[in-house]
Amino acid sequence: MIHARGLARTFEGRGRGRKDEVKAVAGVDIDVETGEIVGFLGPNGAGKTTTLRMLTTLLKPTAGTATVAGFDVATQSKEVRKSIGYVSQSGSTSPEARAGEEIMDHGMLYGISRRQAESRGRELFGQLDLEGLWERKPQAMSGGQRRRLDIAMGLVHDPQLVFLDEPTTGLDPQARANLWTHISELRDTRGATVFLTTHYLDEADALCDRILVIDHGSIVASDTPDALKRQVAGDLVELVVADAAQAAAAAELLGRVADAELAAEGATVSARVRGAGHEIAGLIRGLDAAGIALESIEVRRPTLDDVFLDLTGRSLREDA
Numbered sequence: 253m254i255h256a257r258g259l260a261r262t263f264e265g266r267g268r269g270r271k272d273e274v275k276a277v278a279g280v281d282i283d284v285e286t287g288e289i290v291g292f293l294g295p296n297g298a299g300k301t302t303t304l305r306m307l308t309t310l311l312k313p314t315a316g317t318a319t320v321a322g323f324d325v326a327t328q329s330k331e332v333r334k335s336i337g338y339v340s341q342s343g344s345t346s347p348e349a350r351a352g353e354e355i356m357d358h359g360m361l362y363g364i365s366r367r368q369a370e371s372r373g374r375e376l377f378g379q380l381d382l383e384g385l386w387e388r389k390p391q392a393m394s395g396g397q398r399r400r401l402d403i404a405m406g407l408v409h410d411p412q413l414v415f416l417d418e419p420t421t422g423l424d425p426q427a428r429a430n431l432w433t434h435i436s437e438l439r440d441t442r443g444a445t446v447f448l449t450t451h452y453l454d455e456a457d458a459l460c461d462r463i464l465v466i467d468h469g470s471i472v473a474s475d476t477p478d479a480l481k482r483q484v485a486g487d488l489v490e491l492v493v494a495d496a497a498q499a500a501a502a503a504e505l506l507g508r509v510a511d512a513e514l515a516a517e518g519a520t521v522s523a524r525v526r527g528a529g530h531e532i533a534g535l536i537r538g539l540d541a542a543g544i545a546l547e548s549i550e551v552r553r554p555t556l557d558d559v560f561l562d563l564t565g566r567s568l569r570e571d572a
């Protein structure tokens with residue numbers, strides 16, 4: 253559904269010469285298959301929106317090629333636009349117009365008849381929990397309702413592929429979870445392919461079949477959330493010993509099963525341990541045999557933030 257090779261975008265700086273250039277996207281390869289929900293993840297300024305704008309034909313690449321829904325973004329932009337839905341970060345509804353009129357106008361812009369646009373619009377209002385809001389102006393809707401209306405606008409012409417740029421930014425946790433359900437249903441009931449950018453790791457984890465991580469304009473990982481977590485980071489095992497004087501001895505035992513560097517502070521010793529579930533019983537027996545009493549032991553599954561930290565040395569969460 254999406255195939256990009258060496259796709260790049262450089263912005264000219266204000267001054268002269270190459271030094272001022274911003275390499276927003278530095279040549280990415282992207283493959284998205286039909287029916288996938290793919291999350292495009294990265295910190296501020298990583299190149300997510302620029303990539304999305306190239307794939308949706310709103311911005312010309314400075315190098316590389318891409319086909320979207322079978323059409324070339326550089327030479328067949330009209331066909332690409334007809335085949336996709338695009339919901340931008342800021343949305344595209346005007347606060348003053350009535351929701352139903354807006355969605356019909358939007359459908360007609362895509363070349364479908366008024367009648368088709370109305371019937372499709374009402375169907376989408378039903379599916380996206382917007383019943384009763386056909387006559388309402390967006391300015392009198394909640395943030396979640398407005399965002400769902402934005403998504404309905406992006407879907408009125410029944411595209412096979414939908415691009416969502418940070419669909420849940422600014423929504424409260426309940427509205428976000430609600431929107432995740434709707435996005436999953438797009439795929440499950442309509443067979444749509446969804447490509448979305450997000451800052452939220454929990455969103456990528458809960459919603460996406462696959463995640464692409466972009467950093468400084470390059471893709472640094474592409475896999476399922478679970479596989480990424482398994483590959484990159486072990487489980488974090490944190491021990492608190494009852495007697496801080498025994499921390500060094502506990503660290504020595506933990507070090508035998510650890511995969512990554514140990515951290516020790518006072519009575520607390522921690523390390524990443526791959527497959528901690530298998531190792532933990534032996535570790536506890538070893539500590540016991542050495543006469544080391546524990547205050548607590550905690551095993552934390554790796555998160556996507558750990559993955560990002562491992563890949564780039566930075567925390568996605570801090571950047572976000």
Ligand SMILES: Nc1ncnc2c1ncn2[C@@H]1O[C@H](COP(=O)(O)OP(=O)(O)OP(=O)(O)O)[C@@H](O)[C@H]1O
Pocket residue numbers: 263264274275276277294295296297298299300301302303
């Ligand atoms: N029109 C432009 N002119 C110059 N530089 C730009 C332009 N658009 C984007 N950039 C730069 O390109 C880089 C990538 O920006 P982009 O908006 O794609 O990042 P992003 O990952 O979408 O960030 P965010 O999460 O903040 O939306 C940034 O350094 C940005 O400042």
